[in-house]
Amino acid sequence: MKKKITIKDIANDLGIHHATVSRALRNDSRISDATKEKIVSYAKSKGYKLNQSAVNLRNTKSNEIAVIVPNISHYSFANFVSVITDLAAKNNYIVSMFQTREKYEYELDAVKTIMQNRVAGVIASLSLTTLKTDHFKELIDFGIPVVFFDRIPLDIDAPMVTADNYNATFECVNLLLNRGYKKIAHLTGPLHISVFNERDKGYQEALRMAKNTYSNSVVIPKEFEIKDGFDAIEKLWKDEDKPDAIICDSFTLSAGVNMFCRNNQIIVPEKLGIIAIANDPFSALLEPPQTIMTQPLEEMAHVAFELLVGSETNKSETKTKSMKTKLILRKSI
Amino acid sequence: MKKKITIKDIANDLGIHHATVSRALRNDSRISDATKEKIVSYAKSKGYKLNQSAVNLRNTKSNEIAVIVPNISHYSFANFVSVITDLAAKNNYIVSMFQTREKYEYELDAVKTIMQNRVAGVIASLSLTTLKTDHFKELIDFGIPVVFFDRIPLDIDAPMVTADNYNATFECVNLLLNRGYKKIAHLTGPLHISVFNERDKGYQEALRMAKNTYSNSVVIPKEFEIKDGFDAIEKLWKDEDKPDAIICDSFTLSAGVNMFCRNNQIIVPEKLGIIAIANDPFSALLEPPQTIMTQPLEEMAHVAFELLVGSETNKSETKTKSMKTKLILRKSI
DNA sequence: TTTATATTTGCACACGTGTGCATAATATGG
DNA sequence: CCATATTATGCACACGTGTGCAAATATAAA
Numbered sequence: 001m002k003k004k005i006t007i008k009d010i011a012n013d014l015g016i017h018h019a020t021v022s023r024a025l026r027n028d029s030r031i032s033d034a035t036k037e038k039i040v041s042y043a044k045s046k047g048y049k050l051n052q053s054a055v056n057l058r059n060t061k062s063n064e065i066a067v068i069v070p071n072i073s074h075y076s077f078a079n080f081v082s083v084i085t086d087l088a089a090k091n092n093y094i095v096s097m098f099q100t101r102e103k104y105e106y107e108l109d110a111v112k113t114i115m116q117n118r119v120a121g122v123i124a125s126l127s128l129t130t131l132k133t134d135h136f137k138e139l140i141d142f143g144i145p146v147v148f149f150d151r152i153p154l155d156i157d158a159p160m161v162t163a164d165n166y167n168a169t170f171e172c173v174n175l176l177l178n179r180g181y182k183k184i185a186h187l188t189g190p191l192h193i194s195v196f197n198e199r200d201k202g203y204q205e206a207l208r209m210a211k212n213t214y215s216n217s218v219v220i221p222k223e224f225e226i227k228d229g230f231d232a233i234e235k236l237w238k239d240e241d242k243p244d245a246i247i248c249d250s251f252t253l254s255a256g257v258n259m260f261c262r263n264n265q266i267i268v269p270e271k272l273g274i275i276a277i278a279n280d281p282f283s284a285l286l287e288p289p290q291t292i293m294t295q296p297l298e299e300m301a302h303v304a305f306e307l308l309v310g311s312e313t314n315k316s317e318t319k320t321k322s323m324k325t326k327l328i329l330r331k332s333i
Numbered sequence: 334m335k336k337k338i339t340i341k342d343i344a345n346d347l348g349i350h351h352a353t354v355s356r357a358l359r360n361d362s363r364i365s366d367a368t369k370e371k372i373v374s375y376a377k378s379k380g381y382k383l384n385q386s387a388v389n390l391r392n393t394k395s396n397e398i399a400v401i402v403p404n405i406s407h408y409s410f411a412n413f414v415s416v417i418t419d420l421a422a423k424n425n426y427i428v429s430m431f432q433t434r435e436k437y438e439y440e441l442d443a444v445k446t447i448m449q450n451r452v453a454g455v456i457a458s459l460s461l462t463t464l465k466t467d468h469f470k471e472l473i474d475f476g477i478p479v480v481f482f483d484r485i486p487l488d489i490d491a492p493m494v495t496a497d498n499y500n501a502t503f504e505c506v507n508l509l510l511n512r513g514y515k516k517i518a519h520l521t522g523p524l525h526i527s528v529f530n531e532r533d534k535g536y537q538e539a540l541r542m543a544k545n546t547y548s549n550s551v552v553i554p555k556e557f558e559i560k561d562g563f564d565a566i567e568k569l570w571k572d573e574d575k576p577d578a579i580i581c582d583s584f585t586l587s588a589g590v591n592m593f594c595r596n597n598q599i600i601v602p603e604k605l606g607i608i609a610i611a612n613d614p615f616s617a618l619l620e621p622p623q624t625i626m627t628q629p630l631e632e633m634a635h636v637a638f639e640l641l642v643g644s645e646t647n648k649s650e651t652k653t654k655s656m657k658t659k660l661i662l663r664k665s666i
Numbered sequence: 667t668t669t670a671t672a673t674t675t676g677c678a679c680a681c682g683t684g685t686g687c688a689t690a691a692t693a694t695g696g
Numbered sequence: 697c698c699a700t701a702t703t704a705t706g707c708a709c710a711c712g713t714g715t716g717c718a719a720a721t722a723t724a725a726a
Contacts, residue, residue: 022683052449052450052451058683058685078406089432113422352676353676365675387711
């Protein structure tokens with residue numbers, strides 16, 4: 001292992017002071033071009049690498065942006081993180097990953113670690129089991145800016161980015177009603193989660209406004225799996241008053257519904273219309289190709305990042321951005 | 334923003350030396366239980382948070398593990414990162430994400446940033462456009478342990494973890510031949526990439542050993558998209574000597590092939606057998622459900638992590654672990 | 667009690683960089 | 697050519713923690 005060279009080493013070798021080296025390498029205007037050139041080329045020849053830990057200590061702040069998500073392997077989160085990572089790299093930040101696996105305790109651990117690391121900022125989406133948010137309040141109180149994304153808390157004064165979940169289901173219902181469906185079910189998640197709560201409200205309200213009497217919200221109280229969608233529709237299908245259309249709050253759930261239909265020769269969209277609120281591109285590959293209401297993930301990531309890195313200059317008011325969803329019409333309705 | 338309390342603050346308040354505080358908080362055996370208790374409870378009451386940047390500087394090493402992957406939003410990488418993140422958290426490391434987007438220049442940037450951050454270790458999968466690996470040699474020379482994963486370099490002496498790609502295709506070919514397929518094509522990636530190279534060798538060799546005369550490797554020279562699979566099979570299908578089975582080196586490619594077949598009423602598996610080397614669980618949802626040869630991603634992640642964090646104690650010999658793939662038989666062959 | 671030993675705490679310095687302020691070197695103007 | 701303004705560099709300290717070694721205190725043995 002090579003000995004790591006420091007700015008002091010360079011200063012000694014060149015017979016100058018390390019402050020001058022520091023300034024030269026950071027291209028400070030107060031250093032003459034001649035010495036700058038001398039220092040930079042010497043540093044390069046010696047393979048000098050800035051020690052970021054020292055910089056972070058000196059700045060009392062690290063160059064990291066922490067991202068807290070329930071599960072990185074889910075497409076929406078993966079895609080979101082992917083965009084954030086690009087933006088971070090472009091702005092000389094590093095992205096640190098934290099995964100809660102939908103567990104409140106892991107979220108607590110993540111927040112603790114984040115504070116220890118004096119991170120520059122946090123982008124977070126709450127876990128399903130998070131009922132108290134004191135840890136995030138402490139984080140903000142500690143001086144670390146936080147932007148919430150998708151699964152947002154309702155009792156914290158911080159910037160937020162979400163899809164317009166209320167209108168997403170509202171529009172889905174109207175679309176289905178227009179197509180002649182009469183009995184629309186809603187497969188959703190725990191209603192203490194902002195996303196599902198908003199969507200169910202939009203669903204209920206659209207039905208109410210249309211004076212539609214059938215209403216059926218099925219809550220899956222855990223992380224969605226294909227089997228959950230399968231089981232849910234299986235149970236619904238046994239009702240004497242079964243639905244003729246279903247809105248699924250994730251691609252995973254809709255995939256389970258699709259599988260049940262294929263296994264039981266239930267023709268989609270004739271016997272059952274399916275629409276998913278999802279972003280997964282493979283929804284197009286289902287038989288029949290799945291109609292989805294998508295969230296503008298890339299745009300949301302951009303906004304979240306902007307709210308975070310711009311948050312120092314622009315502390316004026318709390319901003320919650322609600323982004324319009326977009327329908328991709330395929331063959332399942 | 335609250336003032337951040339340090340061990341010196343605690344020391345002053347308690348009339349002791351900060352070294353004692355440091356030791357007490359780290360549960361050093363040399364500090365008496367009485368003072369430990371006093372210090373720990375006082376620290377807690379004051380909301381003391383360790384400053385990891387200071388620790389990192391002192392240790393000349395950070396608490397981060399860097400993960401370099403081409404694209405986080407691809408299922409295999411996302412899943413791999415997900416497991417690594419869990420393992421890291423369990424071992425008091427943080428995972429820093431780096432995404433190359435298949436670009437050599439981004440890989441260079443990532444390696445540079447990683448050196449600056451004096452990261453504890455790196456897990457990396459090469460980008461498609463990486464032809465030189467000097468940057469990784471420099472990284473290792475700089476004293477940072479690196480474990481390569483999946484897309485490994487052939488000219489670096491470092492621990493590696495891959496699937497047994499040679500045998501994966503070898504077995505696929507034999508399986509297809511046993512089922513009566515005679516003309517097997519191989520949809521693969523750039524052959525300077527270890528993964529695709531090995532797979533194509535396994536494919537070629539299995540055909541040679543079976544004295545099968547038809548052989549057809551189609552190289553997609555870029556990041557795979559669904560359209561690439563679609564276009565490739567479309568072109569193959571125009572041949573007078575078209576294949577009756579195809580091995581696809583990713584789920585994306587196989588999805589494109591599947592789509593072409595559905596659009597053109599080509600019955601799978603009667604007219605065309607399809608097998609993908611992939612991990613994506615949604616392969617089960619295609620029509621027909623896709624037969625896949627899977628890599629043991631979770632296991633590979635565990636091994637990679639173990640090779641990395643155990644690498645300080647266990648520098649003895651370079652280890653390359655080649656993990657057995659597993660067939661999941663469904664309806665596409 | 668005295669001496670030897672074990673236990674506990676303090677001291678000083680190191681880790682590498684950045685910044686306000688002082689000082690030195692150079693340029694500008696009369 | 698001197699006084700002043702401008703530019704360039706040096707100095708000292710701070711950021712927060714950890715560790716080898718010395719010192720102080722407590723405990724055990726004689």
